[in-house]
Amino acid sequence: MRSHALALILALIFAQAFSASAEDSGSIPGANSPQLWNTNGFLLINLTDDTIQNPIAEGNRSSISRLVLGDNLSANHVQLSPGTEIKMHYHKGIEELILVVGGRGIINATGMNYTIESGDLIHLPVDMPSAVYALGDENLDLISIYAPPSDGTRTYV
Numbered sequence: 001m002r003s004h005a006l007a008l009i010l011a012l013i014f015a016q017a018f019s020a021s022a023e024d025s026g027s028i029p030g031a032n033s034p035q036l037w038n039t040n041g042f043l044l045i046n047l048t049d050d051t052i053q054n055p056i057a058e059g060n061r062s063s064i065s066r067l068v069l070g071d072n073l074s075a076n077h078v079q080l081s082p083g084t085e086i087k088m089h090y091h092k093g094i095e096e097l098i099l100v101v102g103g104r105g106i107i108n109a110t111g112m113n114y115t116i117e118s119g120d121l122i123h124l125p126v127d128m129p130s131a132v133y134a135l136g137d138e139n140l141d142l143i144s145i146y147a148p149p150s151d152g153t154r155t156y157v
Contacts, residue, residue: 043068047101047143050077056139062086064152067143074149078142080105080134088131089154090124094146098122102141106133129157 045067054065054077061084068075080086080103088108098107100120106113107122109130116122116132118141124130134140 047077047141051079051141055079056081066152069149072149073145073147075143075145076150076152078140078144080132080140080142082134082137082139084140085133086131087156088129089156090127090129091146091150091153092155093126094148094150095126096124096128096130096150097145098124099143099145100141101143103138104135105140106135107131108133 050065050067054063056063056079061081063077063079065077066074067077078086098121100116100118100122102118104115104117107116107130108114109122109124109128114122115135132140132142
């Protein structure tokens, strides 16, 4: 279990550091892909480009794009428009880390509501139910990292 936690933490540090450095460097990704480099298992993703390439479609309230599917973890980029909720759910047998990279919201976990905003890191132990609601007038932008990898199945409660 410790190796899963370490992998999740390192992935979040990578995502946060890259998000900031990509904005500063003006990096230009490869055509039609948010991936800047994908060789021998190494993957560098620009979250700004992923947002552009996977926007919330007209008529929808959210967008979820798969960023990483590895042997020991997976990661999704989740965008929720203001007023949108992901209902109470959990991912069976999976631990989750959520990094808030933009916007504000509320997460309900442990039976309580917590206000979340850019820069917050949330750890959900295995099988812990949670719900998320986007506040304000900008999208709530999240990176969800799962260990072991998630196939996207949610169990609603």
